[in-house]
Amino acid sequence: MRHATRVLRSEWTKLRSVRATRWTLIAAVLITAGLSALICVFTRADFDNMSRRSQATFDATYVSFTGMGIGQLAMMAFGVLVVSAEYSTGMIRSSLSAVPQRGLFLVCKVAVATGLVFVVGQITGFGTFYLGQWLLGSHSVGITEPGVLRAVVGAGLYMTLIGLFAMGLTFVLRSPVVSFIVLMPFFFIVSGILSSVGATQKIAHYLPDQAGTTIMAVVPQTLDRPYGPWGGLLIMVGWTAAALVAGYFVLRERDA
Numbered sequence: 001m002r003h004a005t006r007v008l009r010s011e012w013t014k015l016r017s018v019r020a021t022r023w024t025l026i027a028a029v030l031i032t033a034g035l036s037a038l039i040c041v042f043t044r045a046d047f048d049n050m051s052r053r054s055q056a057t058f059d060a061t062y063v064s065f066t067g068m069g070i071g072q073l074a075m076m077a078f079g080v081l082v083v084s085a086e087y088s089t090g091m092i093r094s095s096l097s098a099v100p101q102r103g104l105f106l107v108c109k110v111a112v113a114t115g116l117v118f119v120v121g122q123i124t125g126f127g128t129f130y131l132g133q134w135l136l137g138s139h140s141v142g143i144t145e146p147g148v149l150r151a152v153v154g155a156g157l158y159m160t161l162i163g164l165f166a167m168g169l170t171f172v173l174r175s176p177v178v179s180f181i182v183l184m185p186f187f188f189i190v191s192g193i194l195s196s197v198g199a200t201q202k203i204a205h206y207l208p209d210q211a212g213t214t215i216m217a218v219v220p221q222t223l224d225r226p227y228g229p230w231g232g233l234l235i236m237v238g239w240t241a242a243a244l245v246a247g248y249f250v251l252r253e254r255d256a
Contacts, residue, residue: 007099007108014095015112018085021078025120028074028159033128035067040135047139059219060141061151064132068155068216071124072162072209075117076183079166082113083247084176102251110167110244117163121156128155147218147229154215154233161233165208165240171247202226212236 015021043063047055086092099105129152133140143149170179187209194204204210205225214232217223225232 004104004108007104008112010095010098011109011112014086014091015082015116018081020085021081024074024078024081025116028071028078029120029124029127031074032065032067032071032124032159033131035070036064036128036132037067037135039066040064040132044136044139057219057221058139059217059222060133060136060139061129061148061218062216062222063136064129065125065151065155065216067128068124068159068213072159072187073184075121075159075162076166076187077180078117079113079163080170080176080179080183082109083167083170084174084179087174088176103248106171106244106248106251110164113167114160114164118156118160121159121163122153123156124159125152125155141218145218150229151216151218154229157233158212158215158236161208161212161236161240165236165243168240168243168245168247172243172250206235208236208239211239 040063047058050058086095095105096102099108129143133142141148143152166179166183169182170176173179173182191204191207191209194200194207195210205227211225211227211232212235214223214225214227215229217229227235
């Protein structure tokens, strides 16, 4: 137990010493809040021009999180940098010499990162929600309305899982460049293409971002998915767990 505590402290020290990780988390908050606020302003101005159907199914909560589609890029960058910084600097050799139990090493690194991104994710979720609702004015909703608190907390959980998924993938690929080359097309190109084609929409529904975002929707008509909000988040948890397990096996089998 004492050894695990020392490893956790060591990982926290390493995490704080990499300035880029700090800036990526700040960027995740600012980009998400900034873009969401801008979209809420435009939505409020154009609300009267929407069709009656669109007005009737308007999801003010989901609209306040629309900037998260770009903001998640910064959270991906955090996950990549937390892992790849050790490989690019060669520190991974010292880390594994000090902690030869590679499972313990990975668990402690992931635990420290999870705690940090969870806090940042919740700050992002609540801050973005309240800012967005203020800008939506008379079209806003309160956090006590059915499903809203779940969506706000879920937005933070989504951001947390994005960071952890990126960490798992980076443990597999080791290189920050290769990790970004895989992550960015997967989330920003492949997912969009599959979801826009009728023949592949059912497949797209089970991709991590497509499934995870359902937790942020309150109005059922907002997203057409064959599962509910918590079911979608559970699918994303499965993707994240698979990435971390794959990262563990690569870490265990390969030399630093």
